Amino acid sequence: xxxxxxxxxxxxxxxxxENNSFTAVKNLNLSVCRGEIRALVGESGSGxxxxxMSILQLIPSPPASYKNGSILFYNTQNECINLLSASPAVIExxxxxxxxxxxxxxxxxxxxxxxxxxxxxxxIMLHQGLTKEVAKxxxxxxxxxxxxxxxxxxxxxxxxxxSGGQKQRVMxxxxxxxKPDLLICDEPTTALDxxxxxxxxxxxxxxxxxxxMGILFITHDLNVVASFADSVTVLYKGEVVEENTTNELYExxxxxxxxxxxxxxxxxxxxxxxxxxxxxxxxxxxYKIPPIGAAVAASEINYxxxxxxxxxxxxxxxxxxxxxxxxxxxxxxxxxxxFDIKEGETLGLVGQSGCGxxxxxxxxxxxxxxxxxxxxxxxxxxxxxxxxxxPDYKKIIQLIxxxxxxxxxxxxxxxxxxxxxxxxxxxAPSKSERKERVVxxxxxxxxxxxxxxxxxxxxxxGQRQRIVIARALIMEPKFVICDESVSALDVSVQAxxxxxxxxLKASMQFSALFITHDLSVVKYISDRIMVMNxxxxxxxxxxxxxxHSPKSLYTQQLIAALP
Numbered sequence: 001x002x003x004x005x006x007x008x009x010x011x012x013x014x015x016x017x018e019n020n021s022f023t024a025v026k027n028l029n030l031s032v033c034r035g036e037i038r039a040l041v042g043e044s045g046s047g048x049x050x051x052x053m054s055i056l057q058l059i060p061s062p063p064a065s066y067k068n069g070s071i072l073f074y075n076t077q078n079e080c081i082n083l084l085s086a087s088p089a090v091i092e093x094x095x096x097x098x099x100x101x102x103x104x105x106x107x108x109x110x111x112x113x114x115x116x117x118x119x120x121x122x123x124i125m126l127h128q129g130l131t132k133e134v135a136k137x138x139x140x141x142x143x144x145x146x147x148x149x150x151x152x153x154x155x156x157x158x159x160x161x162x163s164g165g166q167k168q169r170v171m172x173x174x175x176x177x178x179k180p181d182l183l184i185c186d187e188p189t190t191a192l193d194x195x196x197x198x199x200x201x202x203x204x205x206x207x208x209x210x211x212x213m214g215i216l217f218i219t220h221d222l223n224v225v226a227s228f229a230d231s232v233t234v235l236y237k238g239e240v241v242e243e244n245t246t247n248e249l250y251e252x253x254x255x256x257x258x259x260x261x262x263x264x265x266x267x268x269x270x271x272x273x274x275x276x277x278x279x280x281x282x283x284x285x286x287y288k289i290p291p292i293g294a295a296v297a298a299s300e301i302n303y304x305x306x307x308x309x310x311x312x313x314x315x316x317x318x319x320x321x322x323x324x325x326x327x328x329x330x331x332x333x334x335x336x337x338x339f340d341i342k343e344g345e346t347l348g349l350v351g352q353s354g355c356g357x358x359x360x361x362x363x364x365x366x367x368x369x370x371x372x373x374x375x376x377x378x379x380x381x382x383x384x385x386x387x388x389x390x391p392d393y394k395k396i397i398q399l400i401x402x403x404x405x406x407x408x409x410x411x412x413x414x415x416x417x418x419x420x421x422x423x424x425x426x427x428a429p430s431k432s433e434r435k436e437r438v439v440x441x442x443x444x445x446x447x448x449x450x451x452x453x454x455x456x457x458x459x460x461x462g463q464r465q466r467i468v469i470a471r472a473l474i475m476e477p478k479f480v481i482c483d484e485s486v487s488a489l490d491v492s493v494q495a496x497x498x499x500x501x502x503x504l505k506a507s508m509q510f511s512a513l514f515i516t517h518d519l520s521v522v523k524y525i526s527d528r529i530m531v532m533n534x535x536x537x538x539x540x541x542x543x544x545x546x547x548h549s550p551k552s553l554y555t556q557q558l559i560a561a562l563p
Contacts, residue, residue: 003033003034003074003078004031004033004034004074005032005033005034005036005073005074005181005182005214006030006031006032006055006071006072006073006074006182006214006216007030007031007070007071007072007074008028008029008030008031008051008055008069008070008071008072009029009069009070009071009072010027010028010029010068010069010070011025011027011028011029011030011051011054011066011068011069011070011071012025012026012027012028012066012067012068012069013025013047013050013051013054013059013064013065013066013067014064014065014067015063015064015065016062016063016065017063021065023067023238024047024050024238025047025050025051025054025238026237026238026239027068027069027239028047028051028069028235028238028239028240029240030051030233030240032182032214032215032216033214034181034212034213034214035208035212035213035214036214036215036230036231037205037208037214037215037217037228037229037230037231038214038215038216038217038229038230038231038232038233039217039218039219039225039228039229039231039232039233039246040052040216040217040218040219040233040235041218041219041220041221041222041225041232041233041234041235041261042220042234042235042236043220043236043278043490043491043492043493044220044460044461044490044493045237045460046235046236046237046238047235047237047238048186048218048220048235049104049186049187049218050238051218051235052101052184052186052216052218054066054071054084055071055073055083055099055184055216056083056091056094056095056099056101056184057083057084057086057091057095066084069084070082070084070085071083071084073094073098073099073182075094075098075181076181081094096123096126096127096178096180097127097178097179097180098178098180098181098182099180099181099182099183099184100174100175100176100178100180100182100183100184101175101183101184101185101186102168102171102172102175102183102184102185102186102188103171103186104186104187104188104190106159106167106168106170106171107159107160107167109171110159110167110170110171111159112158112159112160113158114158115155115156115157115158116154116155116157116158116159116162116170117136117139117154117155117156117157119170119174120139120142120143120155120170120173120174120177121135121136121139121155123174123177123178124138124139124142124177127177127178128177128178136155138177139155139173139177140152140155142173142176142177143155143169143170143173145173145176145207146169146170146172146173146176146203146207147169147199147203148166148169148170148173149166154166154170163196163353163354165192165193165196165199165200165353168188168189168192168196168200169200169203171188172188172200172203172204172207176207176211179211180213181213181214182213182214182215182216183204183208183213183214183215183216184215184216184218185204185215185216185217185218186218187218187219187220188200188204188217189201189219189224190219190220190221192353193352193353193517194517194518194519194558194561194562195352195557195558195561196352196353197224197561198561201224201228204217204228205228217229220490220491221491222250222261222262222491223265223491225246226246226250229246230245230246231243231244231245231246232244232245232246232249234249234255234257234258234261236255236257241255241257241258242254242255242257242258250262256281256282256285256287257278257281257282259281260276260277260278260280260281260282260492261278261491261492263276263281263289264276264277264278264491264492264494264495265491265520266494266495266498266520266521266523266524266525267519267520267521267523267524267562269292269524270292270524271523271524271525271526271527271543272502273292273524274290274499274502275495275496275498275499275524276289276495277492277495277496277499278492303342303343303344303345303527304342304343305342305343306340306341306342306343306378307340307341307342307343307345307377307378307478307479307511308340308341308364308375308376308377308378308479308511309339309340309375309376310337310338310339310340310360310364310373310374310375310376311338311373311374311375311376312336312337312338312372312373312374313334313336313337313338313360313363313370313372313373313374313375314332314334314335314336314337314370314371314372314373315332315333315334315356315359315360315363315368315369315370315371316330316331316332316333316371317330317331317333318330318331319331332535333356333359333535334356334359334360334363334370334535335356335534335535335536336372336373336536337360337373337532337535337536337537338373338537339530339537339540341479341511341513342511343511344509344511345511345512345527345528346505346511346512346513346514346525346526346527347511347512347513347514347526347527347528347529347530348514348516348522348523348525348526348528348529348530348543349361349513349514349515349516349522349529349530349532350515350516350517350518350519350522350529350530350531350532350558351517351531351532351533351538352517352533352558353517355532355533355534355535356532356534356535357483357515357517357532358402358483358484358515360532361399361481361483361513361515362399363375363383364383364397364481364513365394365397365398365399365481366382366383366389366393366394366397367399369385370383370384370385371385372385373385377393377396377397377479391425394425395425395427395475395477396475396477396478396479397477397478397479397480397481398472398473398475398477398479398480398481399472399480399481399483400468400469400472400480400481400482400483400485401468401483401485402483402484402485402487404456404461404464404465404467404468405456405461405464407468408456408464408467408468409456410455410456410457411455412455413452413453413454413455414451414452414454414455414456414459414467415435415438415451415452415453417456417467417471418438418441418442418467418470418471418474419434419435419437419438419474420471421471421474421475422434422437422438422474422475425475427475435452437474438452438470438474439452441470441473441474442470444470444473444504444507445466445467445469445470445473445500445504446466446500447463447466447467447470451463451467460493461489461490461493462489462490462493462496462497465485465486465489465493465497466497466500468485469485469497469500469501469504473504473508473510476508477510478510478511479510479511479512479513480510480511480512480513481512481513481515482501482512482513482514482515482516483515484515484516484517485497485501485514486498486516486518486521487516487517487518494521498521498524498525501525502525514526519547519558519559519562520562522543523543523544523546523547526543527542527543528540528541528542528543528546529541529542529543529546529547531546531550531552531554531555531558533554538552538554538555539551539552539555547559
């Protein structure tokens with residue numbers, strides 16, 4: 001490692017509101033050297049982002065209050081600057097130029113009304129003092145260095161015209177435009193496909209080796225940092241509980257919380273096994289994972305009766321039209337797909353973003369019209385190009401949406417949100433009856449009855465996921481589509497939700513289509529796996545066969561990209 005670059009000493013950050021005070025970070029000690037990749041790992045709410053934003057002084061004070069501690073930054077002249085007491089002018093000179101940050105969600109971090117080129121050109125002109133013409137050439141060079149396809153055209157595009165992985169590369173290019181000494185990456189790979197995630201990590205490491213900068217890499221997933229970081233600091237409820245080199249931490253974790261984060265990964269266990277969660281380890285420091293041989297061999301169950309058939313399904317989206325409104329060019333999102341799902345079965349659907357997974361799921365639940373083919377439920381055709389989706393099937397086929405926060409009305413109490421399907425379908429006539437059913441469903445998803453009158457913003461991400469599961473299952477459906485329902489959750493919360501889905505599936509006897517880009521998750525929860533690529537099915541087979549002996553080159557590449 002090189003000379004010290006960042007040194008955080010005894011940092012305590014609190015948030016004051018009226019007479020209440022919440023301490024987000026407690027006596028934190030952390031260092032990053034030149035040429036070092038330091039991972040800061042912890043679940044949502046552990047204080048990771050508060051720490052990173054404190055470094056760049058991006059949190060208003062008040063409400064933030066820095067009780068004690070220092071954040072020391074050593075510049076190229078090895079001068080020591082305390083970022084907590086530095087003047088706004090000094091911070092402005094450091095922010096973006098000496099210390100850059102890649103934010104967690106590129107779509108919200110990028111300006112939607114400016115092209116990607118305009119945004120990075122503005123950054124280059126600000127930090128390097130170049131003319132607009134020279135800055136544009138530098139922007140194209142940076143886009144090329146972060147491997148954005150066709151950089152000359154990409155700089156003219158708006159953020160919504162790029163994929164998630166491409167937007168993340170734009171954020172990396174903007175961060176690198178100031179040639180920083182320290183790069184802070186705040187969850188830069190969360191919810192990205194495994195291949196895109198792998199490519200982003202390779203790119204970051206390449207840039208770090210070329211420039212010699214230090215990287216503070218923030219994540220909730222220990223899997224991601226296994227072959228990427230030099231050292232790891234584990235944060236729990238605002239406090240550092242363990243710190244070590246990456247290899248030593250993985251081989252000999254000491255703190256129960258670190259052991260839990262490593263043990264909660266679903267890819268380690270067979271289908272039917274109850275995943276360990278953080279509380280198992282924290283409540284009992286000597287907790288031992290039960291023998292894996294005790295798992296239920298659910299994958300060996302023979303499913304005979306066909307519940308749902310999809311025959312030669314094709315879905316197109318118009319791209320261009322002529323002056324008469326006739327489509328002259330279209331994009332095929334789902335291309336002549338056929339498969340079936342048995343009663344009681346969980347079929348995993350895996351593939352990269354943009355391959356057509358969500359479009360396929362939406363067509364089955366009646367939210368997307370189809371152009372060719374048919375969907376058959378228990379022998380009855382429920383969807384064709386010329387047949388409207390019958391409302392009765394909206395009761396028995398339900399969808400758990402990808403983003404629980406955006407799928408819940410922010411001004412509707414969650415009790416009313418869960419009860420709404422009952423009201424729409426005239427299932428429970430009286431308000432008291434609907435409330436009784438909602439409270440019963442809340443208990444099934446392990447939420448207390450007093451949650452009934454709360455609003456979505458009052459819950460954590462994992463709790464909101466339970467709420468949308470409750471809303472989907474209140475109708476007692478026979479078939480449930482889970483669309484990326486655990487992709488952005490912390491690993492321990494993910495384990496809780498997967499355990500919950502397994503328990504509910506066993507008790508309520510429904511079949512499921514589980515859509516995800518994470519093969520380790522889909523292997524754990526599915527009986528069969530269907531791999532999708534560019535609107536077509538690459539292969540379909542038992543979970544064990546597809547995961548351990550993939551036939552398709554594309555599936556082999558997905559498996560190879562797993563961290």
